[in-house]
Every structure is written in structure tokens, then in C-alpha cells.
Amino acid sequence: MPINSAIVIAGPTASGKSGLALDVAEALGGEVINADSMQVYQGMPVLSAVPCAEDRKRVPHRLYEIFSPAQNGSVVEWLNLAVAEIQRCHADGKIPILAGGTGLYIDNLISGTTPIPEVSADVRRKVMSMLEDIGVQELHRRLEDFDKESFERLSPNDTTRVRRAWEVWLDTGRSLSAWHKEPMIKRLPDAVFTVVKILPEKAELDERCNARFDLMMEQGALQEAQQLHNLGLDRALPAMKALGVPELFAYLDGEISLDAAAELAKLHTRQYAKRQRTWFASKPETDLILKECYKGQKNIINDVKKRL
Secondary structure, three states: OOOOEEEEEEOOOOOOHHHHHHHHHHHHOOEEEEOOOOOOEOOOOOOOOOOOHHHHHHOOEEOOOOEOOOOOOOHHHHHHHHHHHHHHHHHOOOOEEEEEOOHHHHHHHHHOEOOOOOOOHHHHHHHHHHHHHHOHHHHHHHHOOOOHHHHHHOOOOOHHHHHHHHHHHHHHOOOHHHHOOOOOEOOOOOOEEEEEEEOOOHHHHHHHHHHHHHHHHHHOHHHHHHHHHHHOOOOOOHHHHOOOHHHHHHHHOOOOOHHHHHHHHHHHHHHHHHHHHHHHHHOOOOOEEEOOOOOOOHHHHHHHHHHO
């Protein structure tokens, strides 16, 4: 393998990415690097399906549970950390295996990102304060004044992206859409990425999504949700939107029954998995596609090795 190799294992939630990444890392003497935007947060290892302690003892796992749920983790922050971890792996003679279902993270790593400067903490706090005062829909409406393209492109309920558009405008004086027209910059231009996608059929994926949420409930998802609920954090924060969190919060707020919360969480998980599958069906370019969920099939490890 080239010394600058990296493996990316991508796909929808509940498809077996973490298990495949673990087995590949063990077979190749590599390390697993998280590429999931919810698994970066602390306080919800069950709800975000963070690899268990036993798996993390078998091979090193990086960038899991690194942010407080009160933080606004961004793709830029993750990218900076991921690049550093990949470079460290290469320096140590180990192969990095990135595993996750956040397409934006993976696309920015492989294809490059716009050269937007990192937003200051003061600006982030200011935008969060604006969100609390006037709400995301009003912030979206006001986007039209300085960034009509983002106004037309973004949903008025997309808190994360509307917030980002405001942060970039206030910090740089240029609109997000203007920055997006700049040439892309690859942070690791010499890296050789081998991309493995898990893209199972809808029926299998739906069944896995339902079963996984049932297992999460058995493993303490409600207790995790209660602990997060007790923190009283702004529900516009990314961690508060993790699959299962809004639904269980609705139960804890007395709005719906626990059974209704569970069924709603399963529905939203299936819908999210469908969107992920659609994203990964088109990008990034792929070296190996698995048409079924990973359940420890040994031949798949050999197939991955052959692509390196």
C-alpha cells in the first residue's frame, strides 16, 4: 500500500459501517477515525451508536465523543482534526480508516472544501443569540438581504445551514454563496483514498433501523435522553437533533407516549437512512460497493484488501 493511503467506509445509518471499519482496521493494523457528525458529541454514546468500549480496545478509535453537547461542532473543525489524525497515522506507518455517514464531512475531505476562514467564537455566540431571540425562520427571511442564493437554496427550518450562512457573512463580510464559487482546496492533495460504500436494499435497511432503535432503548437511550434533557440546552444545537433525541424529548416533555416516541424515532431514522443512501449513491467516486449490510462477512475484508 502507498504510505499515504486512507480507506473511507461510508453509507447510511445501521448499515454496519462501524463493524466493517473495526474489522478492516484489525486486519490491516490501522486506526478508525470517526466521520459521523453526531458521534463527535459526548453524553449520548447509545443514541449516536458510538462504538462500544470493547471495540475501541481492539483498535484505536479517534474523534469520538470529543465535543460537549453544548458546542456547535462544524465541518471545518472536524476536517482540521481529521486531517491531523490522518497525517499522524501516515507518520506512524498506519492506515487510517474513516467511518461515518455524514456525506458533507467525507465530501469535504476527499473532494476539497471552499477556502472559508474559520469563524470566530464571538461571531458564533452572536448568531446563537440571534437564533434564540428571533428564531431560524426570521433569520432565514433576512438572508435575502445579503445572500439571496442561500435564501432561495436553504429551507427556512434548516437551523444548521442558516446559522452557518450568517456566521460566514458576519465574520468575513462575504456571503456563503460567494465563498462557494471559489476554487476548492484539498487539505490532503497527495492522499490516496479507497472508498467503500455500503448501500443495502431499502427493506433490509429499514429492518435494521427499526431493530437498532429497539436495541438502543434496551441499552439506555431513554436514560441518556433524560440526562441531556436535564442540561436544558438550546434545542437548536446539533447534538439536540441526533436521531431519537427530539422524539424522546417530546415524551419527556409530556407531549406524546413513549411508544409513540419510539415509533416516530424509527420513522425518522428510516427517512434519514434513505437520504443518506441517495447521497452516497452519487458521490464520492467508489472503489467497492456492498449491496447488503455488513454483518461480519469475511470475504468483504478480502475484497477491501484487493482494492488497495
